[in-house]
Amino acid sequence: MSTVDMPFDDAPRAADSAETRADELVHKQLIKWHFSFGVAFLLTSMTAGFLVSLNFLNLYPFENIEWLNAGRMRFLHTNEVAYGFLVNCFVGALYYAIPRMTGKPVFSKKLGYLIFFVWQFLVLATSLGQLFGFAQALEWGETPTGFRPGSWDLEYIPVDFLIELGAVLVALQFLTPLARSIHKKMYVSQWYLTAGIIWLILTYVMGNTLPEWSMPGASGAATVGLFIHDLVGLFVTPMGWGLMYFFVPIILRTPVWSHALSVIGFWALAFFYPLNGVHHFLLSSIPMSVQYGAVISTMAVEIVVTTVIVNFFGTMWGKGYALRTNLPIRWFYTGMIFYFLTCLQCAFHTSLAMQKVIHFTDWVPGHAHLVMLGVFAFWIFGMITWLWPRITGNEWHNRRLNQWQYWLTLIGLLIMFIDLTAAGLVHGAMLDNLSPWMSMVEALKPYWGVRTFAGGLILTGQVLWSYNLWKTARTPKPYDYRVDLVQPEAS
Amino acid sequence: MDRFGSIITAAGLGCFAFAFVLSSLYPWMITGGSKPETNIAVLAQDVSPEFRDLKARWPVAFDAAYPQGVDALTMQQLVGVSPDDARRGRSEAAWEASYAQALRDGRDSYISEGCWHCHSQYVRPVSNEDQRWGPVSVWEQDNNSLQRPMLWGTRRVGPDLTYEGGLRSNDWHAAHFWRPSEVSPGSVMPRYPWFFREGWQVRRRIDPEIAERTGLSGDTSYALPGVYDSQAEAEAALQSTRDSLPNSLAAESERLFVEQGKGLNHRGLSMLAYIQWLGTWMPEPEPEAES
Ligand code: HEM
Numbered sequence: 177m178s179t180v181d182m183p184f185d186d187a188p189r190a191a192d193s194a195e196t197r198a199d200e201l202v203h204k205q206l207i208k209w210h211f212s213f214g215v216a217f218l219l220t221s222m223t224a225g226f227l228v229s230l231n232f233l234n235l236y237p238f239e240n241i242e243w244l245n246a247g248r249m250r251f252l253h254t255n256e257v258a259y260g261f262l263v264n265c266f267v268g269a270l271y272y273a274i275p276r277m278t279g280k281p282v283f284s285k286k287l288g289y290l291i292f293f294v295w296q297f298l299v300l301a302t303s304l305g306q307l308f309g310f311a312q313a314l315e316w317g318e319t320p321t322g323f324r325p326g327s328w329d330l331e332y333i334p335v336d337f338l339i340e341l342g343a344v345l346v347a348l349q350f351l352t353p354l355a356r357s358i359h360k361k362m363y364v365s366q367w368y369l370t371a372g373i374i375w376l377i378l379t380y381v382m383g384n385t386l387p388e389w390s391m392p393g394a395s396g397a398a399t400v401g402l403f404i405h406d407l408v409g410l411f412v413t414p415m416g417w418g419l420m421y422f423f424v425p426i427i428l429r430t431p432v433w434s435h436a437l438s439v440i441g442f443w444a445l446a447f448f449y450p451l452n453g454v455h456h457f458l459l460s461s462i463p464m465s466v467q468y469g470a471v472i473s474t475m476a477v478e479i480v481v482t483t484v485i486v487n488f489f490g491t492m493w494g495k496g497y498a499l500r501t502n503l504p505i506r507w508f509y510t511g512m513i514f515y516f517l518t519c520l521q522c523a524f525h526t527s528l529a530m531q532k533v534i535h536f537t538d539w540v541p542g543h544a545h546l547v548m549l550g551v552f553a554f555w556i557f558g559m560i561t562w563l564w565p566r567i568t569g570n571e572w573h574n575r576r577l578n579q580w581q582y583w584l585t586l587i588g589l590l591i592m593f594i595d596l597t598a599a600g601l602v603h604g605a606m607l608d609n610l611s612p613w614m615s616m617v618e619a620l621k622p623y624w625g626v627r628t629f630a631g632g633l634i635l636t637g638q639v640l641w642s643y644n645l646w647k648t649a650r651t652p653k654p655y656d657y658r659v660d661l662v663q664p665e666a667s
Numbered sequence: 668m669d670r671f672g673s674i675i676t677a678a679g680l681g682c683f684a685f686a687f688v689l690s691s692l693y694p695w696m697i698t699g700g701s702k703p704e705t706n707i708a709v710l711a712q713d714v715s716p717e718f719r720d721l722k723a724r725w726p727v728a729f730d731a732a733y734p735q736g737v738d739a740l741t742m743q744q745l746v747g748v749s750p751d752d753a754r755r756g757r758s759e760a761a762w763e764a765s766y767a768q769a770l771r772d773g774r775d776s777y778i779s780e781g782c783w784h785c786h787s788q789y790v791r792p793v794s795n796e797d798q799r800w801g802p803v804s805v806w807e808q809d810n811n812s813l814q815r816p817m818l819w820g821t822r823r824v825g826p827d828l829t830y831e832g833g834l835r836s837n838d839w840h841a842a843h844f845w846r847p848s849e850v851s852p853g854s855v856m857p858r859y860p861w862f863f864r865e866g867w868q869v870r871r872r873i874d875p876e877i878a879e880r881t882g883l884s885g886d887t888s889y890a891l892p893g894v895y896d897s898q899a900e901a902e903a904a905l906q907s908t909r910d911s912l913p914n915s916l917a918a919e920s921e922r923l924f925v926e927q928g929k930g931l932n933h934r935g936l937s938m939l940a941y942i943q944w945l946g947t948w949m950p951e952p953e954p955e956a957e958s
Contacts, residue, residue: 233854234848241759242861248782252802309779313816325775325817367674374679393809395695396817399955402691410683433686446678450686454694456821461806467692532793536823603823608794613826614779614851618925621853 181667201275204567206288208649210268211560211567213296215642217260218553222638224253224402226341226631230625243307251306251318251658257548258316258407259339260299265556266415267291267346270369272563273422278367279358283349291345298342312336316404317383326388336384343377363389364438365421372414379406399658401470402453408547409449417441417484420508423559423584424491427505428498428662433490437483444480448473458531481519488512498662507558507663510586513551520542533608538623541599546593549585549634557581558640563656572655573647576661577640585639590629599623690929694848695909696826698806702873705811710948711767717875717943720837725894725930728864732933733768766940773941775811776934785856787820787827788945801830807950813941825856830946841931866894868928869908871919892921894930901925 230236231246235589240243261444271288274665275281282288295446298319310332312321320354322334328551354362354370362370368426383403387396414566432438451473492498498505534540565571572578599620607618722729730737736757757765777783790796797803809817814847841848845863847856870888878885891908895901903923909920931939 185800231857234853239858240860245780245859246857247784250780250781250784267930285717309776311779311781313778313783313818315784315821325778339746357671362671362674363900365925367678370671370674374675375683378680378683382691383879386691391695391817392811392815393693394806395691395699397819398694401692405838406683406686443678446682447685447844450683451690453690455790457819459793460789460803460819461698461809462694466690469689526870528793532791535791538823540821549755604794606715607796607799607823609797616851616854617824617855618854621855624842642783 198276198279201281201290202272202567203282203285203545206285206292207268207563207567208262209273209292210271211564212523212645214264214268214556215263215560215638215645217264217299219635219638219642221253221256221261222631222635224249224256226628226635228253229624229628229631233621233628243309248307248309248311250435251311252303254316255302255306255318256299258412259302259319262412262548262552262556263293264299265560266412266419267295268417269556269559269563270350272567273365273419274353275362276371277422278353278356280353280356283352287345287349290341291349293344294338294345298335298338301335302576305332305335305580312384312388313398314383314387314403314499315341316407317380320382321384321388323388333628333662336380340377340380341565343373347373347377363421364432364435364442366416367442368414369420371442372418374413375406375414379410383407387501394460397460398466400452400461401456402450404456405453406450409445409452410551412548413445413449415471416555419559420488420512420555421506423562424488424508427502427660428492428495428560430495432489433487433493437487437490441480441484441487444476444483446475448480452477452526455526457576458526458535459528459595471526471528475523478519478628481516485512485516495662502660502662503582504558506563506582507554507561510555511551511558512556514546518547518551521546533604534600536607537600537602537603538596538620542593542596542600543594545589550589550593554564554585557585560645562569562660564648564659565660568649568655570648570651571653573644573651573653577644579635581641581644584633584640588630588633588637591633592627595623595626595630599627681879683736690909699810702807702810704815705948705950707767707771707812708763710811710813710944711763713948714762714766715832715940715943715947717833717837718769719762719941721931721936721939725836725936726893726896727866728930728932735764735768759901769848769937769940770813770944772922772934772937773939773944774818777818777941778816780859780886781820783820784822785820787791787823788814788829789819790829796827796857800827801946804829808948810950811948811952818845827940832943832945832947835938836945840942841935843927844864844935844938858898859935859938862931862938863929864894865927866931867898867925868930869901869905870926871926872924874922888924894928898925902917906941 227236227238228246228250231239231249237245239246271282294470302319305322309579310320310322313325317336320332320335322330322332322336348407349375351370354366357366383400383406386399387403390400394468414519419433421438438547452470454462454470457473458467458471460467492505492509499509524530525539525543602619602623603616604618611619707783789809790800790802792803820848841852843856844859846858847854852872869891871891872886872888873883875885877883878887893904895904905923905925908923
């Protein structure tokens with residue numbers, strides 16, 4: 177097995193001393209804490225999303241309470257999910273993956289605890305700031321600048337700057353082992369993770385300063401578009417794929433199918449993805465040459481995606497039964513199918529002909545949930561499901577609850593996606609045919625009702641799972657890794 | 668190309684910088700960067716009639732929120748002085764300063780309440796949007812400090828607000844912010860009771876003859892401008908209104924009474940000023956280059 181095709185890890189073998197050594201590099205407590213807070217923020221942010229969806233049905237319970245207003249709750253929903261859930265869980269998984277891939281410990285355990293506490297403080301400061309009226313006008317980055325919009329009058333904790341500082345600490349923590357790796361060549365995961373950490377810092381600084389303090393109107397919009405897209409494409413996506421390239425070969429116990437495809441996938445992502453930014457504001461007053469460029473590179477991204485997907489399905493070749501027998505693998509591959517679908521959708525709806533219809537409508541939240549929940553959250557569910565018994569040392573409290581989570585989330589997401597996509601088409605058509613505004617709102621309400629129902633299914637799934645995680649951590653019951661080995665006749 | 672250093676420089680820095688130049692710096696150079704943005708003080712030189720109307724409708728809250736130019740009279744003395752009394756007058760410079768402050772405060776609320784997640788602020792050249800709202804947006808009209816940070820939005824749960832200014836009356840907006848579904852039945856826009864303050868108002872019961880002719884109840888009344896902090900201030904205002912009425916209108920003065928009521932507060936007033944400003948500003952066209 178060539179070193180560049182495997183993440184230098186293998187399924188645990190109890191008596192294996194190399195394995196024990198690899199295990200010592202991992203700080204399990206930190207992983208457990210990051211995962212726990214990540215899941216807690218997932219629950220609160222989903223509850224917020226659920227509440228916002230009630231507002232669309234005129235059923236919002238807190239309409240008279242200023243700081244629980246639906247508009248502010250929406251900030252909380254998207255920000256807690258991004259900074260509270262996704263980042264916490266990715267960082268937790270990095271504490272496992274990076275030391276094992278590089279054979280080196282992270283920079284410092286103490287720094288790890290510092291990052292942990294600083295980060296939770298920042299997530300809370302963000303949510304409170306948003307509820308009390310200090311949100312920033314930057315979609316997906318409504319984290320308070322702390323300053324009065326467009327000025328330098330300080331009125332709240334400057335969360336943005338602290339997040340940048342936090343990102344630098346994260347870089348120090350993880351780039352150190354990546355740079356000092358005991359292996360001469362870098363495995364594909366390491367490319368994604370290294371670049372993703374650097375991109376996070378650059379993206380965050382760019383998006384939180386330029387549109388606020390120096391670029392008005394159209395130029396600000398171009399930069400905000402770039403920020404939204406880079407945050408997803410240059411941080412969340414590389415973390416996701418980097419970790420997939422780590423976990424999938426380990427769990428399937430097989431090398432990545434094609435090294436060449438890995439190379440193409442990575443470099444094409446690095447090159448094309450950031451060029452997409454302006455596609456968030458098409459048909460606007462941003463210069464058309466820039467808009468056309470964004471449309472073309474958005475279509476090009478589909479090629480990248482196809483290479484990566486082909487590579488992963490090649491990797492699974494001959495082991496398809498794992499989808500049935502191994503839940504983490506099932507989460508991963510379901511997510512990959514959704515990834516392919518989302519990006520295929522992108523390639524079409526970035527065209528100006530479709531933009532005309534679907535921009536500004538529910539189609540877009542439909543797309544956003546498919547990618548954020550259907551892909552990245554699914555992958556995280558898979559990773560935590562695989563790691564939780566390994567880091568707590570306890571057998572699952574109840575494995576069937578995990579199956580319930582999978583099916584409730586999958587069905588809920590599919591309903592939500594199809595429903596919002598249909599709503600988007602209705603909305604787009606009614607915008608075009610000059611329907612009175614309220615008749616449009618009334619026409620969309622049934623769809624919004626279905627979205628709330630679907631959200632209820634998803635939320636229920638996560639509550640069951642969280643309960644299971646809690647019970648598993650609390651109830652000592654030795655875990656036998658062999659149950660989870662991928663084999664045709666496994667449990 | 669799979670060493671740590673080359674990943675950092677080529678992918679991490681290189682690809683990022685390339686995209687940044689093409690999709691942020693370049694559009695900036697040919698739009699905002701090519702012409703200085705118009706700042707709020709300049710935008711506020713053209714005080715909108717709706718802004719002046721706010722003062723006529725909610726004089727007490729208005730003077731408290733925008734004290735520029737009212738120091739001729741103390742707040743106490745202002746009670747009962749009719750809104751168009753010359754002693755309440757503001758110089759044009761004071762109006763502009765008040766307007767600048769109101770626009771900025773209103774914009775800040777627009778951001779922190781998340782209005783921009785439900786309303787867009789640009790009109791596209793497709794989907795008959797120019798028929799629904801007005802001329803297709805050009806970058807020059809957003810090259811001002813109220814669009815930094817820009818507030819274009821990516822979602823239209825509610826209508827586009829690019830040209831909202833002057834479209835509807837201040838009263839309509841006030842009623843709408845109090846409870847959107849009252850003016851637009853079924854609306855999913857949240858209500859904003861914190862744009863309002865409780866106080867005391869002078870109200871006038873309608874003429875019994877008119878009540879009879881229109882079939883309205885004789886108890887129907889409407890509020891005179893002004894929401895006062897205490898009952899005593901409202902009573903004083905009532906008294907001075909009565910005093911100003913000629914004897915021939917004695918019956919009229921009997922129909923005035925004081926009751927608790929609501930009016931816009933600072934936040935509500937500035938939000939209205941901002942909403943009524945939208946779309947009312949266009950930069951001067953560039954002078955033709957000499958050929
Ligand atoms: C209980 C499940 C959920 C419900 C009921 C829900 C509901 C909502 C609602 C009502 C919105 C506002 C849409 C609009 O403005 O029209 C929204 C936006 C959003 N949600 Fe969720 N959500 C849920 C779960 C999630 C999860 C798990 C994620 C990410 C992992 C997520 C990511 C987002 C994003 C990125 C947006 C912004 C979409 C856009 O601006 O286009 N949501 N969600």
